[in-house]
Amino acid sequence: MKLLSMDTSTLVMGVAVFDLETRKMLGEMATNLHKNHSVRLMPTIDQFLRDLDLKIDEITHLAVTSGPGSYTGIRIGVTTAKTIAWARRIPLYSESSLAVLAMNGMRFDGLVVPMFDARRHRVYTGAFQFDRGKMDEKFPQQVIAMDRWLEQLANSNQPVLFLGDDVIRFREEIETALGENACFGTPAENIPRPASLAWLAYQKWSQHEPPEHKNFAPNYLQLTEAESNWLKKQRKEGMNG
Amino acid sequence: MKKNSNETLILGIETSCDETSAAVVQNGTKILSNVISSQIDVHRKFGGVVPEVASRRHVERITLIIQKALEDAETCLEEVDAIAVTKGPGLVGALLIGVSAAKALAFATGKPLVPVHHIAGHIYANHLVKPLTFPLVALVVSGGHTELIYMTRHNQFERLGKTRDDAAGEAFDKVARLMKLPYPGGPQIDRLAIQGEPRYQLPRAWLETDSLDFSFSGLKSAVMNLVNKARQRGEEINYTDLACSFQMAVLDVLVEKSIRAVKKTKVKHLLLAGGVSANSSLRIRLTERARQEGIELGIPPLELCTDNAAMIAAAGTYQFLDGKHADLSLNADANFSLVE
Structure with missing residues (x-):
């Protein structure tokens, strides 16, 4: 029994294969490039399985990140994964891309804060804490203005590890808000690892959590601009009328 | 099975x-x-x-x-x-x-x-109704396309003409929006046009004499100018007649250029394709004209x-x-x- 994980939620495109019986990570590969996930994901998986001497029918479980991140990237991963799962009749597990990135800080004593730039000075983020490898979501995953987020984190009065390639854009602000409590990941810790995704999915499977359904959809963490504008307009009209 | x-x-x-x-x-x-x-x-x-x-x-x-x-x-x-x-x-x-x-x-x-x-x-889509007979000319009209395609066999496409700006369906949608008709606007204009008279003078872009290309942005602007001027002068616009005038201007060019393309390539078969081929007046006018010219016309059923x-x-x-x-x-x- 082997689990194939794939992640295209951010610039990182990652795939890994995990053996569910021997609990061994058979392989992992990730790139961190501005290259087209749509073109590369399927050939990469194809080649990766060849490298591992595996055939597609030896893959018994799948895992994918459900977002947040790049809308298009998330959809490529989710569509690919759920279509393979349906065609091969194998279970699919999903995990948040922020939780996968947070795994890089699992030995950190304090809050682990993964983040992706959501533009207009906002971030996709959340705060996690690990207790002997067990992940606890301390602040829910959300899209939030950076200054408001830093205020909340500063109020928690504990060391905070910021993870992700986008963190550098906010480094000064973070240091100003958190002072000595601000910690930063290494370049290796700043990219989400597909092996971590596989491991999180394995835990769901081993704890008998139900896999995703055919109508499984990404979790973008925010409405489209058109939808939120429409809702604003409705509320305004509701107040006026 | x-x-x-x-x-x-x-x-x-x-x-x-x-x-x-x-x-x-x-x-x-x-x-x-x-x-x-x-x-x-x-x-x-x-x-x-x-x-x-x-x-x-x-x-x-x-x-x-x-x-x-x-x-x-x-x-x-x-x-x-x-x-x-x-x-x-x-x-x-x-x-x-x-x-x-x-x-x-x-x-x-x-x-x-x-x-x-x-x-x-x-x-x-036509092939699902009646197998294609080659050579043929196809008029493809939709929200994103207005093209005349020439085919001599399966899988081979030659373009005889295309729109240089807006697609026909796009012009329908934009004019419908101007007339404050609900989305999607094409069928709404079609519905109104049937009840109206072509009272408003609107341009037809024939382009160069031998050109099989299309252009609908001028027509769209003409409709906008007409509406804006009337609004400034406080005059009432008859939207039913405007829909009829606009639709006629689009269809005149679509029908005429399709027939020209058929004559130029000396084919006997003409196909209509794309979302705008659901337009009832286009179906009627092209059928009528093809019959007069002795051209065999294929039109997909509405659902296709x-x-x-x-x-x-x-x-x-x-x-x-x-x-x-x-x-x-x-x-x-x-x-x-x-x-x-």
Whole structure:
């Protein structure tokens, strides 16, 4: 029994294969490039399985990140994964891309804060804490203005590890808000690892959590601009009328 | 259903705009299933298709739609010979869902992957009614396209003319919006036009004498100017008559240029294709004119005029038989060209 994980939620495109019986990570590969996930994901998986001497029918479980991140990237991963799962009749597990990135800080004593730039000075983020490898979501995953987020984190009065390639854009602000409590990941810790995704999915499977359904959809963490504008307009009209 | 060895069974997938569709077509001509999930109700409140909203809906629905297409056809993935998918043109984010799903299916099953041009699909909608007879000319009119295509055999397309600015359907939608008609505007204008008189003088862009190209932006601007001037002067505009005048201006050019293209290429067969071919006046006028000229005209039934995967599977069948397959690096192409 082997689990194939794939992640295209951010610039990182990652795939890994995990053996569910021997609990061994058979392989992992990730790139961190501005290259087209749509073109590369399927050939990469194809080649990766060849490298591992595996055939597609030896893959018994799948895992994918459900977002947040790049809308298009998330959809490529989710569509690919759920279509393979349906065609091969194998279970699919999903995990948040922020939780996968947070795994890089699992030995950190304090809050682990993964983040992706959501533009207009906002971030996709959340705060996690690990207790002997067990992940606890301390602040829910959300899209939030950076200054408001830093205020909340500063109020928690504990060391905070910021993870992700986008963190550098906010480094000064973070240091100003958190002072000595601000910690930063290494370049290796700043990219989400597909092996971590596989491991999180394995835990769901081993704890008998139900896999995703055919109508499984990404979790973008925010409405489209058109939808939120429409809702604003409705509320305004509701107040006026 | 177990199929015969001499049969070709193609699964088609289409997600180029706001319809999520999957279909199974036998031997390129027979529709075994054609499942279409329209998002029209989702986009109506925005007054038009919002690409990000469309992509999100496609991703939710795609697997269910593919499964239903196979179930309705009483077949299964194993029985299918190839997976045909719209590569473009269209909204790139929307196209990517179909392309990603098709690639995943090809990878999971080892079946060939066939990339199909959306316009080729519209032309082949006719093939599902009556097999294409070559040579032929096809008038393709939709929200994104206005083209005259010449074909001498399957899978070969030559462009005789195309729009230099707006597509005919786009002009319909923009004018409808100006007239504050609900989305989608094309059918609304068609409905009004039938009740109106062509009282307003509007231009027809014939372009150069021998040109088979189209142009609708001038017409659209003329309608806008007419409405704005009337508003400034406080004059009442008769929208029913305006719809009639506008539609007549569009159809005059579409019909005349189609006939010119047929005469120029000396073919006997003319096909109508694309979303605007649902326009009732266009169907009537082209039928009438083709009859006068002794041209055999093919018009798809209304349900095959709008975007659907059966037409993609039909066009894909001949590409599959010609060995025109794609590998797993296939990408969506918003500006994919029909003519190589």
